[in-house]
Structure formats: structure tokens, C-alpha cells
Amino acid sequence: MTIKKVAVIGSGTMGSQIAMVCALAGYDVILQDISEESLEKAKESLTEHMERRIKKGRLTEEQVKEGFARLTFSTSIHSLNTADFVIEAAVEKLDIKREIFKKLDEVTPKHAILATNSSTIVSSKLADVTSRPDKVCNVHFFNPALVMELVEVVQGPHTSDQTAQMSVEFVNSIHKLPVLLKKEISGFVANRILGKLMDEAVYLLENGYATHEDIDLVCTKALNHPIGPFALMDLTGIDVNYFVRMQRYQESGNESDKPAKLIQEKVERGELGRKSGKGFYTYS
Structure with a gap:
């Protein structure tokens, strides 16, 4: 499977910055949230972050322009019907995450990997509401995601070796440093x-x-x-x-x-x- 389109669920600080990291790395990205207001705040915040990076010489205006051109903001979960890799970054509440994963399983292509950014809710607590537990894992970014280099990839007992390896390769492709945990434990390492x-x-x-x-x-x-x-x-x-x-x-x-x-x-x-x-x- 080739990852071409990435979806991020939740447009708070973590979700919006993860989405921008992926867009800057060359992926087409959908940032999805049920709140239009939250999406607007995410646009404003990302614009400010990017302007500061341009001033500091860390990014060019062209890089930022191209990044935003690859980033789509949406309130519709059905807009994720072409996503190859999904990263959920919603609030740290199990019942909400389970509902999100159930919907993701329904609307995303069957080949799509469904990852959660949570470091406390392990993916085995989410995988059973999907028809593809082998494609569910944790991919945990650190705050602020635009800056922090490390990403923890966690392979649950249900996660296939292929999913774990593809997730590691994906993290490398967005210019982050992956660490693979072969067993689940709440909180992971950091x-x-x-x-x-x-x-x-x-x-x-x-x-x-x-x-x-x-x-x-x-x-x-x-x-x-x-x-x-x-x-x-x-x-x-x-x-x-x-x-x-x-x-x-x-x-x-x-x-x-x-x-x-x-x-x-x-x-x-x-x-x-x-x-x-x-x-x-x-x-x-």
C-alpha cells in the first residue's frame, strides 16, 4: 500500500500541528473536526506559526504556500473516504474515541491504517469497534508537534507487523524520528x-x-x-x-x-x- 492521503481527526493544538507536519512533508491532508469554530482557530494558529518560521528562516514562503495548498479543513467525516492513513487526535476520553473509530471504520477505505495519537488509551481499547483491528495502532506525537522530533509507534497484540512497519516508515517520511514499542503499556515510554x-x-x-x-x-x-x-x-x-x-x-x-x-x-x-x-x- 502507498500512502498518498492523510487524515487527522481533531483540530486542537496537536491535531492541527500534526496535519501541518504531514502537509509540509508533501502529503495531501484533511484536517477534520465537528466544530467549524475549532477549524477556524486552527487555520489562524497555523498561519501564525508558519509566519514565525518564515521570519526565522526555517521555512520559505513557497514551502508554506505549498503546505497550505495540500491541507483541507472539513467538518464532514465522510470527506475521509479516500484517506490511506488516519491519525485521531481528539479529546482523551475513551467513549468518544471508540465512537470516532467506529465511524472511521465505516467511512474510510478498508486498506487505511487507523492510528490514535493518544499515549494513555492504548489501541486495543479501540480496535474491537472496527472490522480491521490488524490496521489499528498508536502513533504518538509530542507537543508541539511542529517542533518535537520523536514519535512513539506502538504495536498492540492485534496490530499486524505490516501495519507497525508502515507506520514507522510513514513517521520517517514526515521527517520525524520513530521509536517502535512492540508491546502496549499506558503512557508508553516518555x-x-x-x-x-x-x-x-x-x-x-x-x-x-x-x-x-x-x-x-x-x-x-x-x-x-x-x-x-x-x-x-x-x-x-x-x-x-x-x-x-x-x-x-x-x-x-x-x-x-x-x-x-x-x-x-x-x-x-x-x-x-x-x-x-x-x-x-x-x-x-
Whole structure:
């Protein structure tokens, strides 16, 4: 199978940037979302990102123009009827993802690979609603997808070797660095390690050992991390952290897997990070 057309489901920060990465690499891409407003915001955000890259000399005006020419924005899931490779990047809720995969199975060609960008919901929880479990896998990009080089490809027990290999080759073709996990585990490699760091950072803050600013400073200056854990949660979305922990708690039933009280309170107040203008930090 030759991959010619890519579809990305969900036009939030991750989905829109994944779509642009694929378009810049030469693929025809459909970015699909049920919300016209979300698609408009995605266009505006991508335009700003591309303008900054042109100014910094990382891309030419011609490259950006060609990238946007290959990128289609659509609210119709039926527009995906010619997609060869689909990447779902919707909200981290299992019931929503299962409904999406069921629809994708109905509208996409039978040869199409159906991948989820989730790092917490493994593809075996989605594959059974499709008639092609062998073509379902995780392909996990990191935020911001336009910048971050690594992509985790995860082969579930249902995923064929061919699908895993094609997914790895696809990641290479969009100029990213793939890592193949031969077994499923929630969180994969990076986020399992990062999750332990996040938990400890929140514990230290909740118990008054240090401010979030100082904890971030320690991580960037002593551990040489490019960004501190609280600034990172603001970047990726505090609600994402909340949904991930709730999903883990629903699976395990362990109280320790629940979101921290601090995180829950911020979500309830709508303090979601950069996208809401306030999280642990305030943004203009």
C-alpha cells in the first residue's frame, strides 16, 4: 500500500500541528473536526506559526504556500473516504474515541491504517469497534508537534507487523524520528517517565515545599530540562493531565491514580493553561 492521503481527526493544538507536519512533508491532508469554530482557530494558529518560521528562516514562503495548498479543513467525516492513513487526535476520553473509530471504520477505505495519537488509551481499547483491528495502532506525537522530533509507534497484540512497519516508515517520511514499542503499556515510554516527575512536582507544590516557579526553575537549571513541569502542563493543557489521570483511575480503580486535588480545582475554574490564558502562569 502507498500512502498518498492523510487524515487527522481533531483540530486542537496537536491535531492541527500534526496535519501541518504531514502537509509540509508533501502529503495531501484533511484536517477534520465537528466544530467549524475549532477549524477556524486552527487555520489562524497555523498561519501564525508558519509566519514565525518564515521570519526565522526555517521555512520559505513557497514551502508554506505549498503546505497550505495540500491541507483541507472539513467538518464532514465522510470527506475521509479516500484517506490511506488516519491519525485521531481528539479529546482523551475513551467513549468518544471508540465512537470516532467506529465511524472511521465505516467511512474510510478498508486498506487505511487507523492510528490514535493518544499515549494513555492504548489501541486495543479501540480496535474491537472496527472490522480491521490488524490496521489499528498508536502513533504518538509530542507537543508541539511542529517542533518535537520523536514519535512513539506502538504495536498492540492485534496490530499486524505490516501495519507497525508502515507506520514507522510513514513517521520517517514526515521527517520525524520513530521509536517502535512492540508491546502496549499506558503512557508508553516518555509519558510514563514524565508522569512520575509531574506527580512529584505536584506533591511538592501541594505540600508547600516550594512554589511552582521554583520547582520549574530547579528542573530547568539543575536537571537541564528545556521546560519545567508546571510550564509544560500549561503548554499541553491542564485538562489533558486531568483526563489522563481520570482515564487511568477508571481503568485501575486505585485512588492514587486520581488527578491531584490541585489539578481538579484548576480544571473546575477553567484555568487550563495557555489555551485559556491562565494555568499555573498567566498569559496575555
